[in-house]
Amino acid sequence: MARRAAQDIPEGSYVNLGIGLPTMISDFLPKDREIILHTENGMLGMGPAAVGDQIDPDLINAGKIPVTELPGAAYFHHADSFAMMRGGHLDICVLGAFQVSTTGDLANWHTGKPDAIPAVGGAMDLAIGAKQVFVIMELFTRDGTCKLVQECSYPVTGIGCVNAVYTDYAVFRIADGQIAVQEIFGNTTVEELEQLTGLRLRSTAEPLGTVAAPTPG
Amino acid sequence: MISKIVASAAAAVADIRDGSTVMIGGFGSAGQPIELIDALLEQGAKDLTVVNNNAGNGTTGLAALLQAGQVRKIICSFPRQVDSQVFDGLYRAGKLELELVPQGTLAERIRAGGAGIAGFFTPTGFGTMLVKGKETRRINGRDYVLEQALSADYALIKAHRGDRLGNLVYRKTARNFGPLMAGAASVAIAQVSDIVEAGQLDPESVVTPGIYVQRVVKVAGRAAPSTQGQ
Numbered sequence: 001m002a003r004r005a006a007q008d009i010p011e012g013s014y015v016n017l018g019i020g021l022p023t024m025i026s027d028f029l030p031k032d033r034e035i036i037l038h039t040e041n042g043m044l045g046m047g048p049a050a051v052g053d054q055i056d057p058d059l060i061n062a063g064k065i066p067v068t069e070l071p072g073a074a075y076f077h078h079a080d081s082f083a084m085m086r087g088g089h090l091d092i093c094v095l096g097a098f099q100v101s102t103t104g105d106l107a108n109w110h111t112g113k114p115d116a117i118p119a120v121g122g123a124m125d126l127a128i129g130a131k132q133v134f135v136i137m138e139l140f141t142r143d144g145t146c147k148l149v150q151e152c153s154y155p156v157t158g159i160g161c162v163n164a165v166y167t168d169y170a171v172f173r174i175a176d177g178q179i180a181v182q183e184i185f186g187n188t189t190v191e192e193l194e195q196l197t198g199l200r201l202r203s204t205a206e207p208l209g210t211v212a213a214p215t216p217g
Numbered sequence: 218m219i220s221k222i223v224a225s226a227a228a229a230v231a232d233i234r235d236g237s238t239v240m241i242g243g244f245g246s247a248g249q250p251i252e253l254i255d256a257l258l259e260q261g262a263k264d265l266t267v268v269n270n271n272a273g274n275g276t277t278g279l280a281a282l283l284q285a286g287q288v289r290k291i292i293c294s295f296p297r298q299v300d301s302q303v304f305d306g307l308y309r310a311g312k313l314e315l316e317l318v319p320q321g322t323l324a325e326r327i328r329a330g331g332a333g334i335a336g337f338f339t340p341t342g343f344g345t346m347l348v349k350g351k352e353t354r355r356i357n358g359r360d361y362v363l364e365q366a367l368s369a370d371y372a373l374i375k376a377h378r379g380d381r382l383g384n385l386v387y388r389k390t391a392r393n394f395g396p397l398m399a400g401a402a403s404v405a406i407a408q409v410s411d412i413v414e415a416g417q418l419d420p421e422s423v424v425t426p427g428i429y430v431q432r433v434v435k436v437a438g439r440a441a442p443s444t445q446g447q
Contacts, residue, residue, distance in 0.1 A: 039390070040320065040321075041244045041247070041390050041393050042244075042390050042392055042393050043389075043390055056389065057246060057247060057391075058247055058248070058388045058389040058390060058391040059247075059389040059390055060244070060245065060247050060390055061390075064244070064245040064246075064247075069389070075387070075389055075390065075392055076392070077324075077392050077393065077394070077395065077396045077397055077424075078244075078270075078320070078321075078323075078324035078393050078394050078397060079324040079325055079327070079328040079397050081321075081324070082320065082321025082324050082325065083321075083325075085321060086321055086339065086340065086341060110346075115309075117296060117297040117304075117305055117308060117309075118296075118297070118315075118317050119294075119295045119296050119297035119298075119317070120294055120295065120317055120318075120319050120320070120347060121294050121295040121319075121320050122294070122319070122320040122321060123319070124319040124321075124322075124341045124342045124345060124347070125319055125320060125321030125322070125341045128340045128341055128343070129321075129341075155345065155346050156344060156345050157345065158343075158344070158345070159343065159344040159360075
């Protein structure tokens with residue numbers, strides 16, 4: 001999933017990779033493309049994780065893991081960092097999810113359990129900020145429940161904000177509140193996917209990358 | 218001659234009173250003004266409202282301040298972490314009030330607090346449970362939520378170098394909330410690793426101009442423990 005999503009990140013993109021699974025994408029970014037990584041805690045030009053003597057407690061990523069800086073990196077304060085998101089300057093943001101709805105609603109910050117301690121971090125800002133939001137997630141939970149849903153049952157992070165979903169079964173694209181299957185892995189058909197997910201799906205050959213930037217606020 | 222330099226962390230926080238709102242810089246441990254927090258712990262002011270991105274890691278710094286029962290309310294974006302056991306316990310026991318704010322909204326509310334902006338419309342959080350009851354408005358076809366500025370009595374921040382005028386530069390991602398909180402507090406207290414003569418910081422590179430800073434204190438500095446989780 002991470003490998004497939006990485007292929008859809010074009011040369012010259014400014015990209016934010018969310019915590020967890022999305023972080024893995026950095027390992028799969030094509031070496032011949034210059035892609036600039038943003039981290040919400042105030043840096044563009046983030047390099048790989050720091051090891052050994054490179055570890056510096058003042059240089060960490062959003063997951064608070066020590067990282068490195070690449071030539072051309074820049075540091076800035078938190079309000080600037082989130083202005084880059086909210087202002088639609090980031091090209092792509094890649095996030096994990098509990099659920100994504102067929103109209104692009106995202107649920108990834110709260111399980112909704114009454115005893116859960118809520119923590120949102122930058123999730124809501126990321127969800128609505130980038131020009132395109134990619135989600136990478138397994139299509140089903142461990143108990144077999146589909147995570148692509150008609151309507152999110154978990155508390156939402158953002159409304160209609162997801163543009164593409166990279167799963168272990170297929171790549172889905174969401175545009176104008178409609179979901180379509182862009183690519184299926186293996187021999188599964190769209191009809192079989194409809195049966196597995198219980199959703200009405202259609203296929204598309206439309207390429208990614210045609211979504212308009214959010215209106216600057 | 219102006220000199221904002223204070224002899225010790227203890228002297229820098231001595232007048233913080235019970236019931237104060239205190240912004241504390243840092244993203245996890247990066248930029249956390251640990252010596253100033255320790256001094257506040259020692260000083261004992263209680264019933265505090267604390268503004269921070271997180272809610273303490275491990276048992277030191279902000280976590281120790283919570284453990285000591287000095288904090289009534291915390292305004293933050295990401296309290297739950299692998300090592301936030303102190304916060305978790307107090308929150309579950311109902312001993313700590315939490316105002317949870319999306320991280321970018323938190324940063325912008327603090328920036329607004331220092332910039333004389335009472336509130337702003339942001340798209341972040343629209344349609345989510347975090348903004349229930351807040352005023353919304355559709356502007357040019359997009360939905361926004363009204364968020365209000367945050368200001369404070371004190372800010373405790375960590376910078377890399379400072380001078381007697383309060384000019385500050387930071388180090389790497391330890392900058393995070395520091396410049397914003399300096400502007401939003403009546404009294405901004407910066408701990409620095411190094412105090413230099415006025416004129417030694419390149420004016421083109423000053424990140425926080427001294428007008429925002431009331432006190433500068435040099436601390437010996439120690440490596441912050443690394444923690445994980447957003």
